Each structure stands twice: as C-alpha cells, then as structure tokens.
Amino acid sequence: MNNAVYNFPLPQNEPILNYFKGSPERTLLEKELKKQSQTILEIPLIIGGKEIRTGNFGEIRLPHNHNKVIARYHKAGKAEVEMAIKAALEARKNWSDLAWTIRASILLKAAELLSIHYRSVINAATMLGQSKNIYQSEIDAVCEAIDFLKYNVGFAGRIYEMQPKSTYNQLNKMEYRALEGFVLAVSPFNFTSIASNLNMAPVMMGNTTLWKPASTAVLSNYHLMKVFMEAGLPDGVINFLPGQGSVIGNICLASKDLAGIHFTGSNVTFNGLWTQVSTNLSRYKSYPRLVGETGGKDFIFVHPSANIQDVCINAIRGAFEYQGQKCSAASRMYVPRSLWAGIKNGVYELAEDIKMGDVTDAANFMNAVIDEKSFDNIKSYIDFARNSNEAEIIAGGQCDKSTGYFIRPTVIATTNPRFKLMEEEIFGPVLCVYVYEDSKMEETLDLCDSTSPYGLTGAVFSTDRIAAAHMCEKLRYAAGNFYINDKPTGAIVGLQPFGGSRASGTNDKAGGEFNLLRWVNPRTIKETFVNPDDYRYPYMKQEE
Numbered sequence: 001m002n003n004a005v006y007n008f009p010l011p012q013n014e015p016i017l018n019y020f021k022g023s024p025e026r027t028l029l030e031k032e033l034k035k036q037s038q039t040i041l042e043i044p045l046i047i048g049g050k051e052i053r054t055g056n057f058g059e060i061r062l063p064h065n066h067n068k069v070i071a072r073y074h075k076a077g078k079a080e081v082e083m084a085i086k087a088a089l090e091a092r093k094n095w096s097d098l099a100w101t102i103r104a105s106i107l108l109k110a111a112e113l114l115s116i117h118y119r120s121v122i123n124a125a126t127m128l129g130q131s132k133n134i135y136q137s138e139i140d141a142v143c144e145a146i147d148f149l150k151y152n153v154g155f156a157g158r159i160y161e162m163q164p165k166s167t168y169n170q171l172n173k174m175e176y177r178a179l180e181g182f183v184l185a186v187s188p189f190n191f192t193s194i195a196s197n198l199n200m201a202p203v204m205m206g207n208t209t210l211w212k213p214a215s216t217a218v219l220s221n222y223h224l225m226k227v228f229m230e231a232g233l234p235d236g237v238i239n240f241l242p243g244q245g246s247v248i249g250n251i252c253l254a255s256k257d258l259a260g261i262h263f264t265g266s267n268v269t270f271n272g273l274w275t276q277v278s279t280n281l282s283r284y285k286s287y288p289r290l291v292g293e294t295g296g297k298d299f300i301f302v303h304p305s306a307n308i309q310d311v312c313i314n315a316i317r318g319a320f321e322y323q324g325q326k327c328s329a330a331s332r333m334y335v336p337r338s339l340w341a342g343i344k345n346g347v348y349e350l351a352e353d354i355k356m357g358d359v360t361d362a363a364n365f366m367n368a369v370i371d372e373k374s375f376d377n378i379k380s381y382i383d384f385a386r387n388s389n390e391a392e393i394i395a396g397g398q399c400d401k402s403t404g405y406f407i408r409p410t411v412i413a414t415t416n417p418r419f420k421l422m423e424e425e426i427f428g429p430v431l432c433v434y435v436y437e438d439s440k441m442e443e444t445l446d447l448c449d450s451t452s453p454y455g456l457t458g459a460v461f462s463t464d465r466i467a468a469a470h471m472c473e474k475l476r477y478a479a480g481n482f483y484i485n486d487k488p489t490g491a492i493v494g495l496q497p498f499g500g501s502r503a504s505g506t507n508d509k510a511g512g513e514f515n516l517l518r519w520v521n522p523r524t525i526k527e528t529f530v531n532p533d534d535y536r537y538p539y540m541k542q543e544e
C-alpha cells in the first residue's frame with residue numbers, strides 16, 4: 001500500500017511554440033490540417049465509455065469556407081441523456097473514493113498527451129472547426145488546456161491540505177467529499193480549453209459529469225474526450241453528449257441527482273438554466289452548485305497621459321484577435337479629446353492593414369466568425385451604427401458571407417456614451433469609441449462603470465501612475481480582471497485568475513482554488529479520545 005503524503009507543486013505554464021515556417025511543430029501541424037480537411041469524421045456520443053450512434057446527425061462546417069463539411073456528429077436524445085445520467089452516477093462511487101493522487105495522475109497524463117502527442121491534432125481541429133489562426137489556437141487549445149489541468153492538480157492538493165486544528169483530547173478532520181450526484185458541464189464554442197476545464201475541474205475533485213459541448217465546437221471537443229480516455233479516465237466519469245442544448249438541459253435539470261452546473265456561455269442561457277433550477281428546487285437531493293462565467297462588455301479607458309502607440313496596438317489585439325469572439329474582447333473604448341486625432345489615425349491604419357481569411361494561411365491575423373447566426377447578429381449592429389446619426393464608421397464595416405463568415409475589423413465612433421454598441425455584448429470584431437472632453441474624466445469614469453450590465457474585463461492606459469491608481473479604484477466593480485497598460489484579453493492560468501461579476505457570472509475564477517471549492521462538499525469529523533464519566537459538569541458536583 002502506498003502511504004506517501006504527496007503534494008503537487010504549482011507548475012510552470014506550458015510554453016507557446018513559435019510555429020516558424022519549416023519548424024518541426026509547423027510541419028506536423030500542416031500535415032494534420034491537411035489530413036483533417038480531407039476527411040469527414042463521424043463523431044459518436046460517448047456514454048459510460050461506449051460509443052453510441054443515434055443517426056440523428058449534426059454537421060461541422062468550416063466557418064471560413066462554409067460549403068465544406070469536415071465532421072458529422074450524432075445528437076443525443078432523451079434516452080441517451082438518461083443513459084448518461086445513469087452512467088455518471090454509477091461511475092461516481094469508485095471515482096470519488098479513489099486516492100486523489102490517482103485522479104491527479106490522470107489529469108497530468110492528459111496534459112502530457114496534449115503537449116507531446118496530440119498538440120497538432122487538437123490545434124488542427126480547433127483551427128478548422130472554430131476558425132482560429134495558429135497562435136490563437138495554440139494559446140487556447142494547447143497551452144491553456146494544459147495549464148488548467150496541471151494547475152487544478154496543484155490547487156486541489158492545497159485544498160485537501162486545509163485542515164482544522166486538533167486540540168486537547170480531540171482529533172478534527174475535514175473530508176472534501178465530491179458532490180452527491182452528477183455535474184452538468186455546458187461549454188461554449190470559443191475556447192477549447194474552457195470546455196476541457198468545465199469537466200476536468202469537477203472531475204479532479206471526485207465528481208462525474210455530463211458534457212454538453214457547443215454544437216460548433218464538437219470536433220475539437222471530441223478529440224479532447226479521446227485524450228482524456230487515453231489518459232486513463234474510467235468509463236462514465238465524463239459522458240460526452242453533443243446535441244440540442246434545451247433537450248439535454250431539460251432532462252438534466254429535471255433530475256433529482258443534479259448536483260451542479262458548470263457553465264460558460266452567454267448570460268441569456270445561464271439565466272435560463274438558473275431560472276429552471278429555481279423552479280425545480282424542491283426536487284433536488286442537494287442545492288445544485290451553479291457556477292457560470294458569462295458575457296462581457298469589456299472596456300479600454302484612455303487617460304490623457306497615455307502612450308498613443310500602446311493604446312492603438314492593444315486596442316487592435318484586444319478587440320480583433322479571434323474576431324472579437326472572446327468574452328474578454330475590448331468592445332468599447334473611452335478616449336480623451338486631446339488624443340483622439342492620433343488614436344483615430346492609428347487604429348484606422350492598423351485595422352485596415354489586418355489580413356483576414358483561411359486559417360491555413362499563416363499571414364491571416366483574423367479568420368471567420370463562427371456561424372451564420374453570429375454573422376447576421378454582428379452585421380445587424382454594424383448596420384444599426386451605419387444608419388444612425390450618432391455614429392461614424394472609422395474603419396472596416398464590410399461583411400461578406402459568400403464563402404465564409406467574414407467581417408472586417410470595425411471601429412465605430414459615437415457621440416452618445418449610452419449608444420447601443422457601447423452597452424450590449426456584440427461578440428464580434430466591433431470596437432465602439434466614445435470621445436470624452438479631457439475636463440470630464442471623472443464623469444466619464446462613472447459612465448464607464450454604469451453603462452453596461454457586465455463586469456468582466458477592462459483596461460486603463462496611462463503613463464501617470466497616480467492617475468492609473470485612481471482609475472483602478474474608481475472602476476473597482478467594473479471588471480473582475482483589470483489591466484493597467486495592457487489589453488483586456490489573454491489572461492493566463494495561475495497568473496491572472498479569470499472571471500467577472502455583475503451580469504458576467506459567478507466569478508469563481510476558473511483554474512484556481514475558488515472554482516475547485518465549488519465542487520466539494522466538506523464533511524467535518526471530530527473524534528474524542530476520553531469521554532467524561534458523569535453528565536454533570538465538575539463545578540456542579542462541588543455544590544452538592
């Protein structure tokens with residue numbers, strides 16, 4: 001029997017590879033892109049470790065070339081969801097009883113498999129299926145996914161280590177039990193790493209999951225599932241269930257065994273799930289844990305002392321990388337009148353310089369938005385601005401869905417600080433700018449704080465450190481991830497724990513202790529060594 005008391009140190013973050021032309025990683029990736037482009041993969045459901053085919057198909061098309069189908073996936077119906085709940089509950093006992101270091105070793109092996117054997121596979125699937133360029137895919141599907149796996153192992157150890165004090169004549173312990181039931185993990189299309197973590201965080205703490213992947217991300221998510229299985233994940237610990245959200249959600253949320261929902265996606269969907277859980281509350285064995293990271297209306301606030309070049313480059317990267325489809329993407333910017341001419345010119349030149357197109361052309365900084373629904377929605381915001389007398393299109397504005405869902409990086413200036421595009425999440429490559437009078441900075445900071453319902457990310461630019469501190473203080477609740485002289489995107493696991501409040505979610509900071517603590521149900525155990533020999537207290541005896 002292995003009785004080592006072992007803990008895992010917090011890891012180094014996974015290095016981002018360069019992918020220079022001719023490098024071994026680039027050659028492997030190009031080969032894999034070709035291979036995945038030439039096949040139509042058939043993707044089954046995976047329930048209790050078994051592949052299930054329903055014959056009710058969905059398709060994965062390349063967002064940047066939507067005539068091309070690269071995968072077809074089977075969709076779950078009522079019977080499969082019920083089967084998956086059963087499988088998760090069956091697998092739960094052994095999985096939660098297993099020594100946590102063994103669970104940890106499976107996560108660590110999955111991380112190494114991703115890094116060493118499946119880097120090109122997961123990158124190619126994310127690039128093709130979700131239309132990411134090499135860099136955007138590498139930092140997400142590989143590096144962040146690996147970081148989540150490894151950091152969660154390290155943080156789990158720190159949680160298990162937290163024990164109450166034992167004092168005279170007693171021994172106290174805290175047992176970190178898994179939740180009683182199953183966790184529903186509902187993942188968004190935009191980050192492969194998030195999909196991985198929504199399952200693996202609860203799984204690390206001894207839970208089992210039903211995984212509802214986003215329909216547009218099924219290809220990369222299926223490859224992840226295969227990696228988890230190769231790493232030794234026992235049957236039924238994660239049950240992979242592509243299909244229609246409401247079908248899967250309704251059945252899971254009606255189950256008395258729903259122990260938690262681990263969600264990332266839009267505010268509207270999360271609100272719907274929360275409402276449904278409240279309606280069903282009296283059915284559940286325990287109060288389900290609801291953890292959700294949702295939308296954002298992320299800002300850049302420019303102080304009159306800011307460096308113009310820093311602002312322009314970070315605005316471009318922050319607003320347009322991955323076509324603005326990051327919850328943290330900059331989508332509104334406040335610029336002082338004194339800097340506007342320089343910033344307007346700078347962002348115009350950089351935005352117009354951006355190359356956009358197929359993911360296999362490494363020169364492309366941007367690719368397509370995810371699907372037609374998203375394209376039409378983003379275009380409707382651009383059209384709204386085009387037809388408004390409160391707005392002017394400074395750069396971009398062109399939308400073309402003839403081959404792929406392409407929207408040029410668009411910068412819009414508005415004279416109304418409460419213009420629709422300053423308030424609502426657009427989730428596309430659109431940056432709306434409000435120019436404020438330098439003398440009205442305080443009022444404009446108040447506007448920035450109160451304009452949108454969200455509170456996810458925000459950045460301030462200032463060379464005056466005292467002014468930056470003041471802005472940081474004033475915007476305390478406007479963002480859960482706050483940046484000084486940096487873009488509001490690109491949080492790294494272990495370095496900038498991620499999440500926001502207000503309408504942006506429950507702010508449980510994915511990839512750290514805060515999140516992992518939501519997936520345990522602690523039991524306190526007190527043991528007494530020697531008991532009293534009388535029910536009365538000693539001082540009472542003296543009174544006799």
Ligand code: NAD
Pocket residue numbers: 186187188189190191194212213214215244245246247248249250264265266267268269270272273293294295296326327328425427456499500504505
């Ligand atoms: P979405 O809300 O449309 O979908 C998210 C998931 O919910 C998908 O898997 C979808 O199929 C599923 N779903 C929809 N209805 C359901 C139901 N009734 N029951 C169960 N599942 C259901 O979001 P999306 O378009 O995939 O992702 C974009 C959104 O995600 C944006 O709002 C973005 O800001 C947000 N996001 C937030 C973070 C964060 O950390 N805060 C990170 C990434 C994305």
